[in-house]
Amino acid sequence: MFSKILIANRGEIACRVIKTAQRMGVRTVAVFSDADRDALHVQMADEAIHIGPAPARESYLRTDKIMAAALASGAQAIHPGYGFLSENAGFSRLCEENGIAFIGPPASAIEAMGSKSAAKQIMEEAGVPLVPGYHGDDQDTELLRQAAQRIGYPVLLKAAAGGGGKGMRQVWEPSEFDAALAAAKREAMSSFNDDIMLVEKYLTRPRHVEIQVFCDSHGNGVYLFERDCSLQRRHQKVVEEAPAPGLPDEIREAMGKAALRAAQAIDYVGAGTVEFLFDEDGSFYFMEMNTRLQVEHPVTEMITRQDLVEWQLRVAYGETLPLQQADLRIHGHALEVRIYAEDPNNDFLPATGTLRYLQPPGESQHVRVDTGVQQGDEVSIYYDPMIAKLIVWDENRYRALNRLADALTNYHISGVTTNLELLYNIAASDAFRSAELDTGFIEKNREVLFPAASADKSRHLPAIALYLMLRQQQQARAASNPDDPLSPWNRANSWRLNEPHGQSLEINIEGEAFEVRCEEQRQGDHSYSVRFGEQQSRATGELQGNVLNATIDGHRQRYTVVPHDSSFTLFTGREALHFEPVVANFDTEDSGSAGNLTAPMNGTLVELSVQPGQTVKKGDTLLIMEAMKMEYRIKAPADGAVSEFFYAAGDLIDGGAELLVFKAAE
Known part of the structure; x- marks a missing residue:
């Protein structure tokens, strides 16, 4: 086995690789840009080498700097992770030229799958089913228009060199074709410097099902079952699960064998993913092959009880696959959600900022968190805004969904806007629990998944007011005169002789101001009458650190409240509310x-x-x-x-x- 490897990546995937390498006794070398000097992957690795400024094109995408770091460190192999150089055939060849193992497929396999049109021609020859379409090199507009007419509308125009939803347009009728083609070509040229287009049948309710394949250099190959990745926004995955709900065994086997034929057709070595569109009638069609480890590989690890990174290292070292197809079994059900710094209510616009508070749920055999950040880190403009991957497992999908909902309620992040509330809404929605899955799931269930925009921000005012009063009393006690604990001046309850103990608060919640009046009901019992507008509630509870155990009008609930410089974040279990006590007034009525x-x-x-x-x-x-x-x-x-x-x-x-x-x- 290798004694030392370099990881040509950053963030959670670098940390993920480091964990397996450490378990195997393999030393690791991290690389880092100016923005990542104090990053978690740098701290975890045995060594770390600086490779340039923050922009990826000046650091993580510089093959010369990566190779220089590998040679200087004495690394025997390079793990590219995913993204960056993971599917760069030139980098794979550079490793070979320098006598360093590339922990991934050969350059020829990367090149074969690099062009969507060339890949589909190879798959057609290998007998892998394709979506009806045109994948040729002749890009004459009239020819493409005729192909669309022959396939039948709706059709999908897709950049041959594309990815991430760039250069794609849905065309529903012939009158839209020319404008859609021109727009897709412009976007493809801007994104990939290549405007060759594919024309394919557009499936109206497809599921995105992918097969994990693994091949070694001795001619062995297996598939480690499937993942359903249908829940997407802007053609990017949001939730992944394994196995795919409701997939018949015979289709699972047929899809797995087709994926292996695809891999063997290009003499594949290592971990790869063959992606299919699965239609309502049970048919499936090859979409593309990713010649690397996928972001969602943990759900496959959870149901097969295998470490795919360990498999990668062993295969790259020249060993045979650890298991054969007959040895592999599916155990239970796993789901993964990607936690992003982004605003789902603003078209998923990426967010930046400092992770002022970061508390993931506790890890166990049921809950796993893959992350590359720590509290205090900054989510910058330079890299993908993914904060972590939350993976859960249980004996069946129903139990796994309950695990997911519970883990999401205990994942607390403040300082940046995140998609945590959306993920909880997905996990709790009837449609998702019923496995009504297709790639349009989020749009079709928008009203259920995005309730926050119309939510009443005042619904948590009693808990917020109670927290402020209890916190105020705690701080007053801390600053009190211990020699005279019975002194009324040591109390922070707005004490007045022969008058109610009243305090008025002005609280700003997510930019909206509220006037609240609190009156202590009985001295020392932490019970308050809270009035705002025409509403009045009775609130009582205890504050222990950041945990508020509150009973509001007879309903007992637990909240987590995190103080910042002059503001606070209230975690309700489904959402994070940011509030600020603008002013507080002590008065009487x-x-x-x-x-x-x-x-x-x-x-x-x-x-x-x-x-x-x-x-x-x-x-x-x-x-x-x-x-x-x-x-x-x-x-x-x-x-x-x-x-x-x-x-x-x-x-x-x-x-x-x-x-x-x-x-x-x-």
Whole structure:
């Protein structure tokens, strides 16, 4: 076995490869750009070599720098991961020229599958079923138009050199053909510098089912069953599962054998994936072959109980496959979701920012998290915004779905917008649980999957208000005088002699402001009346670290609340709500009160908002105090004027101290 390998990649796939290599006793060398100096894969590897600036074209895509790093480190092999150089035939040849093993297929196999049109010709000769279509080199517009007419509408125009949904257009009728062809060619030329187009029958309800194949250099080959990857957005996968729900055994076997014929037709070696479109009538058609390890390979590992990265290393070293086809079995069901920094409510626009809080669910035999980031890392503009892959397994699909929903409720991320809520909505939806799968699933179920845009942001106000009150009391106790624990000045409950213990809060939730009034019901029982608008709730609970155990109107729930500099994130189990206590006011509801107003707690006077003698209206801010990173506005209890302030801006004030003299208007 190799003693040292270099991983020509970054993020979660680099970490994934490192874990297997470490288990096998193989030393690892990481490479990193300027943006990844402190990245997790750099920390995990035995060695790490800097290869250039942050943009991938100046670092991770520089074959000369990667090769120089491999030679300098003494690595015997290079694992390309996926993306970047994983399907680069030139890089595979460069490895061979330098006497370094490429942990992947030979360059000839990569080239054979690199062109969609050439690949389909090879597959046709190998007897692999193809979607009816035209895959020729003659790109005359009239010929393509005639091909579409012969195939029958709707058709799909697809760039021969394409991927990731680029250079693709659906055409539903002849009148749309010319405009769609011109647009697809423009996009293909811009993305791939190649505008050769394929014309194929467009299947209206296809499932995306792919077969994991593995071949060694001794003529052995197996398929490790299938994955269903039908749930996609913009032709990119969102959820993957294995095995494919409802796939008959005879079709599974036929599809697996067809995938092996595809691999053997190009003398394939290593891990590969043959992707098919599976139609409603049970027919399936070759789509493409990915000549690398796939992002979704963990679900195959979970149901076969095999480590595919270990298989890769052994095959690249020249060993035979660890198992033959008769030795492979399906065990249970696995699902994988890709957790992205993106905004599903804004056309899945990628998001950037710092992972201010990152708490994945606990890992076990049922739950696996593949990630390459840590709390405090930045999701930058330079690389794919995938934060992690969450993989779950159980004895059947029903149980695995429950595992997935539970794990998603316990995955907490703040600092960037993520797709966690969408993933939970998918896992919990009736359509997904009933395996009503096709590549248009997300669009067809949009109303169920995207409820957040119309959701009432005030529904969690009682829990938020309760959290702020309990947190305030905890901080007050921490800052109190331990020599006099019974002193009323050590309490942060807006205590007033012969008056309700009332506090008004202004809370901003996701950009929307709410006025809330809290009153403690009984001293010491952490029970509050919370009023906002016409609604009133009773909230009681306990705060233990970041965990809020709250009972709202008799409904007990557990929340996680994470404080930031001046804001907070409330994790409800299905969503992450960001809120900020803009101001907090200690007052009473006696509109006619006048006299001296006192400091609600120890703090700093930030601002005198009015001048002595200035006429004010009830509710006008008189001064602002700050305590424990929160602002507290002392407001006028009635129309009138301040006759005297006792402190100036910047002064430290003890809780209970008289702040000013207020005279109400007659």
